Amino acid sequence: MAEPWEEEEGPVKKFMYVNRKAPYGTIYALESLEVVLIAAAFDQDVSLVFMDDGVYQLKKGQDTKGIGMKNFSPTYRALEGYDIEKLYVEKESMESRGLTADDMIIPVEMLSKDELTSLMEEQDVVMSF
Amino acid sequence: MKLAVLVNEGPYQHQAADSALQFVKAAVAKGHEIFRVFFYHDGVNNGTRFAIPPQDDRNITVEWSKLAEEHKLDLVVCIAAAQRRGILDENEAKRQGKSGDNIAPGFRISGLGQLIEAGIQAERLVVFGD
Structure with a gap:
């Protein structure tokens, strides 16, 4: 059954999820990804940002054995x-x-701190993890 | 203003839980509407009534419960984060075959959709974390 908020044609807001932590060591990255996957069902305008150690979340060739x-x-x-x-x-x-776009497991857009600042200012909701 | 609050850290270990509590108290006192307080990550530990801080210290969970009762606040604990950390209500305890529940009065357990909905419905979502 659809949830009540899924039935309504609600407003579309700009949601930004800011990932700042390394993928392992703490659970922030994993649980942040869980939020993003749920958020996808709400038809909002979603952006993901990876910064600080958060950039390691997208590093190719992770081996956690x-x-x-x-x-x-x-x-x-x-x-x-x-x-x-x-x-x-x-x-x-x-x-x-020492990372480049080639080290990432998916295509990403690289933005400077200043460009990110402007992008952040445009958002309605910013959640940082 | 209609506000929503996200609490990402548990009580005592991080000040974020105190800051969130004080923020909500201040916002309510100023006449703002709190649409929802959502507890995620270790923030779900704000919602266990089994914590026993020393008597000369603040009891953050009791303060949340009191605030919720006084102002009809919607305190929501994320179910996935709560299950990882052993926070259960009566229904979940039964469903998972656990011997008891520990959710504090005024809190309820629900899904992450409640966080996104809060972001959509509120004019501002304020995040308290580390």
């Missing part, structure tokens, strides 16, 4: 199927960690 945790990075590849296509990484965070 040694730490006994699930490697959830393949899930990011499924985002396109949820119509979540606005993915941004912060240029300065990438550069200071």
